[in-house]
Amino acid sequence: MSLVAAGAGLGATTALTIEAETLSQLTAPGGLATFAGNLTGMAGTYLALLMVLLVSRIPYLERVLGQNGLLAWHRRLAPWPISLLVAHAVFITAGYAQAASAGPWREVDTLILSYPDVLAATAGLALMCLAGVMSVRVIRQRVRREVWWTVHLYLYLALALSFAHVIVLGPSFVGHPVTQAVWSVAWAGTAGLVLAYRVGLPVVRSLRYRLRVADVRPEGPGVVSVICRGRHLDRLAVSGGQFFCWRFLTADMWWQAVKGTPWLVLAGTVAGLVGVLSFHTRPVRQVSLPASGFQGAGGRPSGVPTSPSARPTAGARKDGGSVRSALGPDMQFGYGALDVKVTVSGTRITDISVPSLQTAEPTSQQISEQAIPVLRTEALAAQSASIDAVSGATYTSAAYAQSLQAALDRLHVR
Numbered sequence: 001m002s003l004v005a006a007g008a009g010l011g012a013t014t015a016l017t018i019e020a021e022t023l024s025q026l027t028a029p030g031g032l033a034t035f036a037g038n039l040t041g042m043a044g045t046y047l048a049l050l051m052v053l054l055v056s057r058i059p060y061l062e063r064v065l066g067q068n069g070l071l072a073w074h075r076r077l078a079p080w081p082i083s084l085l086v087a088h089a090v091f092i093t094a095g096y097a098q099a100a101s102a103g104p105w106r107e108v109d110t111l112i113l114s115y116p117d118v119l120a121a122t123a124g125l126a127l128m129c130l131a132g133v134m135s136v137r138v139i140r141q142r143v144r145r146e147v148w149w150t151v152h153l154y155l156y157l158a159l160a161l162s163f164a165h166v167i168v169l170g171p172s173f174v175g176h177p178v179t180q181a182v183w184s185v186a187w188a189g190t191a192g193l194v195l196a197y198r199v200g201l202p203v204v205r206s207l208r209y210r211l212r213v214a215d216v217r218p219e220g221p222g223v224v225s226v227i228c229r230g231r232h233l234d235r236l237a238v239s240g241g242q243f244f245c246w247r248f249l250t251a252d253m254w255w256q257a258v259k260g261t262p263w264l265v266l267a268g269t270v271a272g273l274v275g276v277l278s279f280h281t282r283p284v285r286q287v288s289l290p291a292s293g294f295q296g297a298g299g300r301p302s303g304v305p306t307s308p309s310a311r312p313t314a315g316a317r318k319d320g321g322s323v324r325s326a327l328g329p330d331m332q333f334g335y336g337a338l339d340v341k342v343t344v345s346g347t348r349i350t351d352i353s354v355p356s357l358q359t360a361e362p363t364s365q366q367i368s369e370q371a372i373p374v375l376r377t378e379a380l381a382a383q384s385a386s387i388d389a390v391s392g393a394t395y396t397s398a399a400y401a402q403s404l405q406a407a408l409d410r411l412h413v414r
Contacts, residue, residue: 013046020172034095037088044084049190051077057197066394068367082132117165124161127154163187322346326410328403333395336364340403347413349383352376368396375400
């Protein structure tokens with residue numbers, strides 16, 4: 001339904017642009033180039049608004065697609081609005097230059113200095129291109145995340161700077177107060193949703209629950225438990241196994257949620273204590289994960305399983321007695337792949353590990369590393385691969401369950 005609505009909006013935007021053109025305008029000097037500029041500009045602007053909505057933390061969208069799915073769609077969509085808006089600038093300049101029998105650089109000067117709000121829109125396009133360049137994987141891997149995130153925020157400013165010239169100069173809006181009103185409402189609605197869910201809701205929750213760090217406990221290499229105390233926590237809709245991005249409001253850390261380190265909630269109590277785990281980002285894309293990220297009170301992280309280079313071959317093997325192990329196949333998910341190794345004693349599952357996890361980008365790596373211990377716990381408890389997906393890690397959960405089931409099938413365990 002969400003995809004249908006997005007497609008319908010793009011279709012309506014395209015139809016609005018086409019309807020505003022006349023045959024005489026198309027056949028005039030520069031008419032086709034100008035029309036191409038108007039079409040790419042409207043489509044690019046609509047897709048830019050859609051791209052922002054995907055990461056505005058709207059609860060309905062997160063329930064339908066999951067945060068990981070929304071980020072994936074955001075990344076797939078991102079090159080299109082930037083490319084279309086660059087094409088818009090090129091086509092409009094070429095069309096206006098042809099109509100005025102002027103050179104392209106002279107027409108650039110005329111557009112920027114003589115047309116209302118074009119200078120601001122040009123600055124907005126430059127900011128959008130900067131954010132796009134900084135998001136290229138080769139470049140992004142070489143800059144600090146804080147720098148990349150700050151530049152990424154300029155997209156909001158870029159969209160704000162470009163709004164006015166669309167209303168003032170767009171053929172679909174000049175002399176059409178109804179379309180002006182509809183377009184303005186769409187922009188205002190997008191801005192309102194971003195402010196409400198990315199700024200307003202976190203502020204309200206912070207003021208309501210007043211979470212404070214009560215204790216910090218190292219649990220193992222790269223793993224920290226943070227005990228938080230607050231008020232009305234019995235009303236906080238949180239349960240063990242959920243993931244959150246938290247911002248610690250101190251002088252030197254208030255902005256560091258931009259590092260994108262999710263926190264796995266281990267437990268919540270009515271008494272007002274919440275335990276969370278932070279799994280720090282690892283610089284590599286292929287790692288061996290602990291078989292269990294955390295155990296209960298008095299427990300400790302278990303050892304690291306067999307590395308990818310030493311993992312067993314596919315199919316069941318005898319390890320002595322009735323203890324057997326098998327490795328499931330590599331299963332693709334979103335931006336990565338994983339395989340699952342299972343050990344059984346008789347028909348009882350005694351251990352599950354992930355010898356190999358491969359991802360294409362840091363966010364999927366973090367989410368997968370944090371979901372896998374939860375999936376392991378559920379599978380051991382269920383004694384099967386029929387487990388619920390972890391919220392926010394739907395793709396990882398499905399791949400984990402499929403590889404685990406294949407490994408169990410090789411052992412003839414049902």
